[in-house]
Amino acid sequence: MANLKVNIGRLELKNPIMLASGTVGYGNEISEFVDLSKIGAIVTKSVSFNPRIGNEPMRVTETPAGMLNAIGLANVGLEKFIKEKLPFLKDIGSTVICNIAASTVEEYVECVQILEEEETVKAFEINVSCPNVKDGGLLFGNNLDSVAEITARTRAVTQKPLIIKLSPNVAEIWRFAKAVKDNGGDAVSAINTLVGASFDIYTRKPKIKNITGGLSGPAIKPVAIAKVLEIKRKVDIPIIGIGGITNWKDAVEFMIAGASAVQLGTVNFINPKASMEILDGIENYCMETDIEKISDLTGSFVIED
Numbered sequence: 001m002a003n004l005k006v007n008i009g010r011l012e013l014k015n016p017i018m019l020a021s022g023t024v025g026y027g028n029e030i031s032e033f034v035d036l037s038k039i040g041a042i043v044t045k046s047v048s049f050n051p052r053i054g055n056e057p058m059r060v061t062e063t064p065a066g067m068l069n070a071i072g073l074a075n076v077g078l079e080k081f082i083k084e085k086l087p088f089l090k091d092i093g094s095t096v097i098c099n100i101a102a103s104t105v106e107e108y109v110e111c112v113q114i115l116e117e118e119e120t121v122k123a124f125e126i127n128v129s130c131p132n133v134k135d136g137g138l139l140f141g142n143n144l145d146s147v148a149e150i151t152a153r154t155r156a157v158t159q160k161p162l163i164i165k166l167s168p169n170v171a172e173i174w175r176f177a178k179a180v181k182d183n184g185g186d187a188v189s190a191i192n193t194l195v196g197a198s199f200d201i202y203t204r205k206p207k208i209k210n211i212t213g214g215l216s217g218p219a220i221k222p223v224a225i226a227k228v229l230e231i232k233r234k235v236d237i238p239i240i241g242i243g244g245i246t247n248w249k250d251a252v253e254f255m256i257a258g259a260s261a262v263q264l265g266t267v268n269f270i271n272p273k274a275s276m277e278i279l280d281g282i283e284n285y286c287m288e289t290d291i292e293k294i295s296d297l298t299g300s301f302v303i304e305d
């Protein structure tokens, strides 16, 4: 049996398979299909200080090889999250990473400060890259100074591993990864969704009320892999690869390009058991190809002259 353990900076995971923010709620719904104790980590839906109702419907639509969503960070808010959602996550036997969204830098800091006291939360993933909200979101994710400031200010109030989730909607993602590293972040997640739009040709109206949404699913996989590779080649920081993974081969591909671990998002809606199948698949791949430690795969790409 291969050793499937991976380290994302100081954070050790039993394997590299993680469930992506916003696609498995707070873990309870998917637990009917997935033995969460087998998963490397679960990342919660973005939580903000106050509850958010999100955008008006329609909020999702299917696209060729993917989906567009403009949920608008609907969530129960920090107080309810701690009271009602964390108790379930406490006993799942997997690493719980809390994803945080905010409209101001102060709100990020306040959320991290409060959750710092919660034993169940093992690390933070800071969402600076949601394309579907008017305040915060991409206004932060597209701005190097903001990403640097959010990293530094949240770093100052937590001892836990700090992961910053980057936007692909920028020209040079590596500069953002460098800003995270330079300001004390432990790792980056790449990528959040790409901005997309779709129209109904008969009504000529946008298919989602917000007009634009975040594109996810298999359509974005090559973009995501290119972003992971770009960061890997330019910045020495652990990377969590995300974007369009639907099977174990996709997960392996991301690791070869430079990811230390991967997150599964849209695939959870297509096949809620996918994470279990992907885990089995990478385990078999390691056996088949005599890989003793899966972490050896990270950044193992071969580029010939």
Ligand SMILES: Cc1cc2nc3c(=O)[nH]c(=O)nc-3n(C[C@H](O)[C@H](O)[C@H](O)COP(=O)(O)O)c2cc1C
Residues within 6 Å of the ligand: 020, 021, 022, 023, 045, 046, 067, 069, 071, 073, 099, 127, 130, 165, 191, 192, 193, 215, 216, 217, 218, 220, 242, 243, 244, 245, 263, 264, 265, 266, 267
């Ligand atoms: C319906 C939906 C809701 C999402 N909500 C969040 C969120 O709250 N916070 C966040 O950081 N990312 C969110 N994401 C982005 C995913 O975590 C992931 O980065 C993205 O979907 C790309 O991965 P995928 O192609 O495997 O889905 C959401 C994605 C989808 C499809």
